[in-house]
Amino acid sequence: MTDVMDRPALRVVGERPIRPDGVDKVTGRAQFGADFNLPGMLVGKIKRSPHAHAKIVSIDTRKAKALAGVKAVVTAADFPDLASEEVEAGEAAGNLRDLSMNCMARDKALYEGHAVAAVAATSAAVADEALALIEVVYEVLPHVIDVEAAMAPDAPVLHEGLFTKGVEPKPTAPSNIAAVNKLGRGDLAEGFAQADVIVEARYTTKAVHQGYIEPHACIAQYGQDGQCLVWCSSQGQFMVRTYCAKILDLEAADIRVIPSEIGGGFGGKTTVYLEPLAIALSRQSGFPVKMVMTRDEVFRATGPTSGAVVEVKLGAKRDGTITAADVVLKYQAGAFPGSPVGAGSMTALACYDIANAAITGYDVVTNSPKVAAYRAPGAPISAFGMESAVDELARKLGMDPIAIREKNGVVSGVKAVYGPTLRDIAYKDTLEAIKSHPHYSIPLGPNQGRGLAAGFWFNIGGESTAAVRINDDGSAVVATGNPDIGGSRASMAMMAAEVLGLPIDQVRPVVADTASIGFSMLTGGSRVTFATGMAVVEAAKKVVEDLKQRAAQMWEVPADKVAWENGAAVCLDPEKPAAKPLSIAAIAARAGRTGGPITAEVGLNAQGAGPGFAVHLCDVEIDPETGHVTVLRYTAAQDVGKAIHPSYVEGQIQGGVAQGVGWALNEEYIFDAEGRMENPGFLDYRVPVASDLPMIDAILVETAPNPRHPFGAKGVGEVPIVPPLAAVANAVRDALGLRLTDLPLSPPRIRAALDARAK
Amino acid sequence: MSKQHVTTTVNGDPTEFLAAPGTTLLDALRDELGLTGAKEGCGSGDCGACSVVVDGRLVCSCLMLAPEAEGRRIETIEGMAQGGRLHPLQQKFLEHAALQCGFCTPGFLVAAKALLERNPDPDETEIRYWLAGNLCRCTGYDKIVRAVMDAAAEMRQVRRAS
Numbered sequence: 001m002t003d004v005m006d007r008p009a010l011r012v013v014g015e016r017p018i019r020p021d022g023v024d025k026v027t028g029r030a031q032f033g034a035d036f037n038l039p040g041m042l043v044g045k046i047k048r049s050p051h052a053h054a055k056i057v058s059i060d061t062r063k064a065k066a067l068a069g070v071k072a073v074v075t076a077a078d079f080p081d082l083a084s085e086e087v088e089a090g091e092a093a094g095n096l097r098d099l100s101m102n103c104m105a106r107d108k109a110l111y112e113g114h115a116v117a118a119v120a121a122t123s124a125a126v127a128d129e130a131l132a133l134i135e136v137v138y139e140v141l142p143h144v145i146d147v148e149a150a151m152a153p154d155a156p157v158l159h160e161g162l163f164t165k166g167v168e169p170k171p172t173a174p175s176n177i178a179a180v181n182k183l184g185r186g187d188l189a190e191g192f193a194q195a196d197v198i199v200e201a202r203y204t205t206k207a208v209h210q211g212y213i214e215p216h217a218c219i220a221q222y223g224q225d226g227q228c229l230v231w232c233s234s235q236g237q238f239m240v241r242t243y244c245a246k247i248l249d250l251e252a253a254d255i256r257v258i259p260s261e262i263g264g265g266f267g268g269k270t271t272v273y274l275e276p277l278a279i280a281l282s283r284q285s286g287f288p289v290k291m292v293m294t295r296d297e298v299f300r301a302t303g304p305t306s307g308a309v310v311e312v313k314l315g316a317k318r319d320g321t322i323t324a325a326d327v328v329l330k331y332q333a334g335a336f337p338g339s340p341v342g343a344g345s346m347t348a349l350a351c352y353d354i355a356n357a358a359i360t361g362y363d364v365v366t367n368s369p370k371v372a373a374y375r376a377p378g379a380p381i382s383a384f385g386m387e388s389a390v391d392e393l394a395r396k397l398g399m400d401p402i403a404i405r406e407k408n409g410v411v412s413g414v415k416a417v418y419g420p421t422l423r424d425i426a427y428k429d430t431l432e433a434i435k436s437h438p439h440y441s442i443p444l445g446p447n448q449g450r451g452l453a454a455g456f457w458f459n460i461g462g463e464s465t466a467a468v469r470i471n472d473d474g475s476a477v478v479a480t481g482n483p484d485i486g487g488s489r490a491s492m493a494m495m496a497a498e499v500l501g502l503p504i505d506q507v508r509p510v511v512a513d514t515a516s517i518g519f520s521m522l523t524g525g526s527r528v529t530f531a532t533g534m535a536v537v538e539a540a541k542k543v544v545e546d547l548k549q550r551a552a553q554m555w556e557v558p559a560d561k562v563a564w565e566n567g568a569a570v571c572l573d574p575e576k577p578a579a580k581p582l583s584i585a586a587i588a589a590r591a592g593r594t595g596g597p598i599t600a601e602v603g604l605n606a607q608g609a610g611p612g613f614a615v616h617l618c619d620v621e622i623d624p625e626t627g628h629v630t631v632l633r634y635t636a637a638q639d640v641g642k643a644i645h646p647s648y649v650e651g652q653i654q655g656g657v658a659q660g661v662g663w664a665l666n667e668e669y670i671f672d673a674e675g676r677m678e679n680p681g682f683l684d685y686r687v688p689v690a691s692d693l694p695m696i697d698a699i700l701v702e703t704a705p706n707p708r709h710p711f712g713a714k715g716v717g718e719v720p721i722v723p724p725l726a727a728v729a730n731a732v733r734d735a736l737g738l739r740l741t742d743l744p745l746s747p748p749r750i751r752a753a754l755d756a757r758a759k
Numbered sequence: 760m761s762k763q764h765v766t767t768t769v770n771g772d773p774t775e776f777l778a779a780p781g782t783t784l785l786d787a788l789r790d791e792l793g794l795t796g797a798k799e800g801c802g803s804g805d806c807g808a809c810s811v812v813v814d815g816r817l818v819c820s821c822l823m824l825a826p827e828a829e830g831r832r833i834e835t836i837e838g839m840a841q842g843g844r845l846h847p848l849q850q851k852f853l854e855h856a857a858l859q860c861g862f863c864t865p866g867f868l869v870a871a872k873a874l875l876e877r878n879p880d881p882d883e884t885e886i887r888y889w890l891a892g893n894l895c896r897c898t899g900y901d902k903i904v905r906a907v908m909d910a911a912a913e914m915r916q917v918r919r920a921s
Contacts, residue, residue, distance in 0.1 A: 018853045025861030026849040028796020028836035032862055035795040125779075211896050213800040213808055214862040263798070263862025264896050295801040486859035486897060647856035647902070654899030655859065682805035682894060690887040690900040 012498045013711050016647045019490040020509055025261075032261045033217030033233030034292045041219065042071055042120040044274075044281050044291040045127040047134050048301065049109030049116055052367040052675025053143035053156060056107055056136065059117055063133040069126035071285035073134070075117045076106035078280050080249045087246065094271070098336035100247045102370045103276050109138065110158055110335035111367050112676045113300030115273075120281035120289045143367035143675040147309055147332045150176040150366045158335065158365045176365045178337030183345055183418060184358035191324025191356025195315025199392045203385040205725070205743045206668035207307040207332060210374050211659070211687045214263020215298045220278035221288040226250075228279055230257045235269040235483055236522025241514045247276040255279075258513040262483045262523075266659070267373030268303045270524050299680035304669060305374035306331040306339045310385030320399050320407040322390075324356040325349055325417075329382055331363060334370035339363045340378030343458075346418035347722070348382035350456035351427060351613065352390075352408045357417045367675050373524060376457045376718035380660060380725050384743065387453035387726030392739065401452040401730070402435050405615075409454075412704075426639040426704035427454070427613040433637035433699045434615045448621045448632065449735025455614045455722025459715030460525035461606030465518030466535035468496055468543045470598035474585025475506040476543075478536055481520030482528045483511055486655075486717065487648035491529045492536050494644055495711065499540035501567025502584065518603040526715025529644055530706070531606035537710040542600035550594040551582045608708030612719035613639040616657065618727040622735045627750030629665055629732060631692070636720060637699040642712030646700060653698040653720040660724025662688045666744050767828045769794070770838025778825035784818075785809045787825035788835060796836035796865045800894065807893030810866040810873075811835050817873040819892075836865035839872065847917075848872055848910040855906035859897035867893050871907045879915055883908065 024030040061073040085096040100106075105114045117134050121127040142156040149155060157174050164171050165179040192198065218232035228250065234240050237257040245252045262269060274291040281289040293302070311328040327348050331339035341361035348359055394404040409428055415421045434440060434452065444450060467479040478496045482488060489509040497507045520532060548562040551569030555562070561573040569587065571579035591598050619633040636653050643649040666686045670678045679685045705712025725743060732750070733739045740753055762777040769792065776791040783802075788794045788811070797820055800806035804819040811820045812834040839846045848871050851857070858864045867890065874881060874889045881889065886907050887900070895903060 016856070019856070021861075022853040022858070023845070023849075025858055025864050026845065026852050026868060027840055028794070028865045030861055031795070032798065034799065035789075037790075212860070212862075213806055213894055213896055214798065214860070215800070261862075262860060263800075264860045266896070292799075295803065295806075487856065645856075648859070651856055651859055651898055651902060654901045655897045656899075658899035659896065681803050682801050683803065687894060687896060688899075689891040689894060690904060691884075691891040693887075693900055695883075695904070696899050696901045 010498060012494045012504055013644050014646065016645060017490065017494065017504045019487050020493050021484065021489050030261045032214055032263045036219060036231050036260060037290070038219060038221060038288040041288045041290050042122060042285060043124045043127045044118060044120045044278055044289040045131055046115045046277065047117040047131045049105065049112060049114040051109055051138055051140050052112045053141040054109045054138035055141060056105060056109060056116060057139050058137045060135040061117060064119060064130040067126065067130050067133060069122040070119055070130045071122070071287060072120040072281045073117060073130065074277065074280045074284060076104045079104055079247060081106065094338050095336065096246050099243060099271065102336060103247060103273060111369050113297065113369060114335065115301065118277045118281060120285050144176065145366050145368050145671050145675055147307060147330045147364050147366060150364050151330065151362065158367065162337070162365065177362055178333060178365055179363040181342055181345060181361045182359065185417060186356030188324055188326055188356050188358050192315040194317065194323040196318045197393065197396050198313065198315045199389055199396060200313040201389060201392065201741055203310040203312070203388060203741045205308050205381050205384060207304045207368060208663050208667040209299060209304040209685065210266040210268035212264030212266060212268055215293040215295060216274050216302060217292040218274045218278050219288055219290045220275060220282045222279055222282040224286070226254050228255045230255065230275055230279065231260055232257065232275055233260045233262045233269065235262065235265045235485065235524050237483070237514050238481060238519050239270065239522040240272055240275050243272045244276050244279055248279055256513055256515045259483045259511055262485050265485055266375045267377060267524060270373045270522055273302055295682065296680045299685060300677050301369055303372045303374065304369060305377065306333065306371050306381065308332065308381045310382060312385045312389040314389050314393050316393055316397065318397065320397055320404045322352060322354050322408045325354050327359045327382065327386065329359065329361040331361070331378065331381065332366045332368060332371065333363050334366060334368045336370045337363055337365055339371055340373070342378065344378030344382040347379040347456050348386050349417040351410060351454045353410050353414050354408065354417060368669070375656060375659065375721045379455065379457055379722045380663065383453065383455050383722045384725035384729065387723065388729055391730040391733065402431050405431055405454055422611065424610055424704045424707055425613060426701050429703045430613050430615045430637045430639045430701045433701050434617050434635060437635055437699065439617055439633055439635040439697065444619065447624060447735055448619060449731045449733065451618045451727045451730025451734055453616055453723035453726035453730060455719050457526065457612050457719035457722060459530065459609040459612055460527045461531040461609040462521040462527055463605045464520045464532040464535040465601065465603040466532060466539045467517060467599065467601040468536065468539040470543060470584060470588050472588055474583060474588040475508070476500060476502060478507055478509045479512040479517050480532050480536065481512055481517040482523045482532050485523050486652060487645065488528045490648060491533060491644040495533050495536050496540045499537055499544060500584065501564065518601060526612070526717040527609065529713050530609050530709055530715050533713060534606045534709060535602045535604050538604060539600045539602040542602065543598060546598055546600065547584060547587050550587045550590065553594045554582060554590060555579050610641050610706035610708070610714035612714055612716060614719045614723050616723040616727040618731045620728065620731040620735055622732065622750060624754060627747035627754065629745055629750065631661055631694055633694055635697040635699065637701055638716065638719060639701045639704060639714065640716050641704065641706040641709065641714030642702055643700050644711060644713055649700055649716050650698040652717045654696040656720025657696050657724050658688050658693055660721045661693065661728055664725045664728035664743055664745060666746055668744050763826045765826055765829050767830065768832045770834060780824070780826055782825040783821050784823040784825050784828055785820035788820060794835050794837050798862055798865065807870060808863050808866040810869040810893065812869060812873055817870055836869055839868060846872065847913050848907065851906040851910035855902045855909065857898065857902040857906035863893060863895045867895065867903055875911050875914060879911060881911060
């Protein structure tokens with residue numbers, strides 16, 4: 001696959017052209033989920049449980065149905081009672097029955113905000129009135145949200161049929177511990193026996209939301225012929241189609257999903273909430289139904305990621321060699337099994353070559369919204385514990401934080417604790433990039449501190465389809481099945497332009513609907529530029545072969561006498577010295593006489609996504625009066641393979657850092673005694689704003705291009721959120737002179753720590 | 760409740776629409792006038808995605824009632840590019856890759872334009888505080904702030920030259 005990469009010079013890849021969809025997005029023309037309307041459209045709204053845990057005794061919808069203007073009312077009774085079945089959808093894998101019951105509660109409401117009924121009416125006001133007329137009788141049950149409280153033997157049990165997986169013998173009683181997974185190697189006792197120094201601590205994080213600015217939105221139109229159209233904002237139109245078909249027992253062929261622009265997802269839009277309800281309401285009413293969540297609903301009923309407890313014990317020799325690591329992870333899954341504790345376990349020690357290691361992960365259901373993927377799901381949490389512990393270890397050993405990571409860091413050829421042998425990685429170069437950056441030696445003032453942390457993410461490949469079509473004037477269209485969440489149209493167009501030899505502005509990328517392109521896994525796992533990019537390159541190469549064939553016909557020479565150079569066919573036949581190069585435009589103009597339309601569609605299952613490593617450096621200043629932490633400087637280096645469009649790679653890094661800083665300093669789900677979220681809005685759930693952050697210096701380390709990708713790309717979108725929690729916490733430790741182990745490091749927590757020390 | 764007739768000016772053009780008394784200006788712009796560039800991210804004035812300018816003042820259109828627009832001049836993102844030419848801020852957002860998903864972008868542009876009309880030479884801190892009412896979850900703000908600084912510099916140069 002390295003043929004393209006070996007080209008003497010790249011014309012387009014690695015440049016910073018203006019994104020092809022840019023003008024739409026700076027003029028307000030781009031259509032997001034809620035920006036689309038249909039004639040005769042109804043407004044759909046959801047009635048939600050006010051209780052964190054309650055048996056649904058009865059639902060009476062008669063008064064709502066009788067209200068003028070109400071066209072449909074649905075409850076769980078309108079959806080098939082599905083069998084338990086695991087579905088594969090990349091990072092968004094889940095259980096179908098759980099997915100269905102998360103969209104609409106059946107028998108029990110498992111968290112505040114859990115949908116119990118939905119209505120479609122002629123206006124929002126009528127829909128609201130109808131919701132109030134739906135009478136739900138609940139039997140309120142004791143609830144549990146804290147992860148360790150949910151693991152306790154006397155905890156209220158969410159699912160009577162849930163028996164812990166991964167333990168022998170199989171438990172005889174149900175519990176909230178859905179699964180226990182273990183991985184590791186070597187001999188832990190022996191490893192700790194070899195250690196001269198041991199550090200041990202317990203770290204906690206709170207549930208945080210992805211915080212995309214665009215609330216979930218969709219329109220569904222179910223026709224009398226059973227054909228269904230869905231317009232929606234999601235990370236994958238094929239994911240929406242699959243889930244809707246399964247939840248409603250429809251044929252995939254009868255559902256066409258048209259992706260709108262997506263206003264942020266970060267993993268949170270890798271599942272469905274509204275779409276099956278909108279289809280059911282449209283089917284019942286016979287009209288298109290539009291549903292748009294409020295921000296309150298987004299917080300109470302979608303996302304977030306787990307709150308967690310992370311216990312880390314590390315042992316090391318005096319020279320800094322880590323001899324043993326024992327990690328225990330307890331992650332909230334929310335109302336149904338499926339926290340990202342598996343990925344949290346696998347990534348926890350992935351930056352380190354440790355001979356004796358054990359990681360135990362607990363997946364724990366709680367009376368809170370079912371967690372959704374959030375950027376490198378699970379990894380920031382375990383990295384917060386591990387990287388904080390390594391910082392403590394370095395302090396105890398009197399070692400520089402980079403030196404201890406160089407000493408124990410993974411290199412190509414090393415077998416990672418989680419299993420595979422790592423290849424073509426540049427972790428140590430990434431450490432070096434930070435070490436040699438001026439930031440690392442800037443003197444610090446009073447109340448200031450510096451923290452460093454590393455992070456790892458697998459990145460994935462997977463199934464993708466791309467089509468490349470040559471227009472009659474020689475320009476091109478590139479169609480893929482992946483929503484463009486952060487500029488991927490640009491990278492798709494750039495890779496196609498590079499292979500075809502066209503200027504970037506002659507390649508138009510589009511995101512196609514489910515009927516217009518082959519299957520593609522959703523936009524997630526940092527996979528699109530890598531995997532869908534491979535499909536684009538393969539399709540473009542097929543088109544080039546076709547173009548050469550056409551040129552051979554036009555010149556009447558054998559096909560092997562045609563080369564492709566700078567976007568034109570060149571005749572190599574010495575018997576045709578007068579044959580001038582044929583541009584794509586010249587060949588396209590003759591397409592009708594040389595075989596018809598010039599087009600290629602390639603579907604593939606991309607393997608060999610290179611993992612990503614990140615090393616972050618953060619300076620903070622603490623205001624002892626208020627406990628407020630200011631981030632003074634932030635530098636993030638990342639092993640990116642090869643950046644296709646460096647600006648958007650930097651953007652991924654900067655955005656991941658900002659989210660991680662929010663997670664570290666301010667963001668958290670706060671619940672009252674009844675298990676109701678107390679801060680379901682951006683005023684009280686405080687994501688970082690422009691004045692909270694400095695410039696974020698992103699360093700792209702390109703010393704280990706991915707040999708499996710035609711241009712060397714690795715996934716870049718997720719690993720940037722892995723180190724910041726610990727980088728910030730380590731900086732706060734440095735500034736305060738004491739270690740705080742519970743996130744977020746919000747002003748009250750800092751103040752409390754300072755007060756406790758003063759006593 | 761019956762709808763009220765509202766006469767206003769939107770992006771320089773006389774405009775009329777009907778709105779129930781409780782309708783927000785944002786909903787009227789989006790649903791009555793089809794101007795969907797202003798977005799609803801929160802509905803509570805916290806995210807700035809619905810930013811518009813009313814009689815020269817930057818407001819969250821989700822916090823203003825549509826009938827309050829009577830007799831006022833409203834500027835939205837749809838009026839920012841003039842005569843087929845992008846505003847310098849729009850151009851600089853593109854050049855600096857100051858957007859990823861693009862959902863918050865109209866609000867940022869409207870807010871940044873309002874800033875530069877008050878202060879043609881803002882420093883980084885002034886930009887960050889002025890834009891603190893606009894949430895972006897994708898970019899970490901770095902490239903947005905750079906784009907605004909660059910646009911301001913270019914606009915000052917054009918002003919000096921003219």
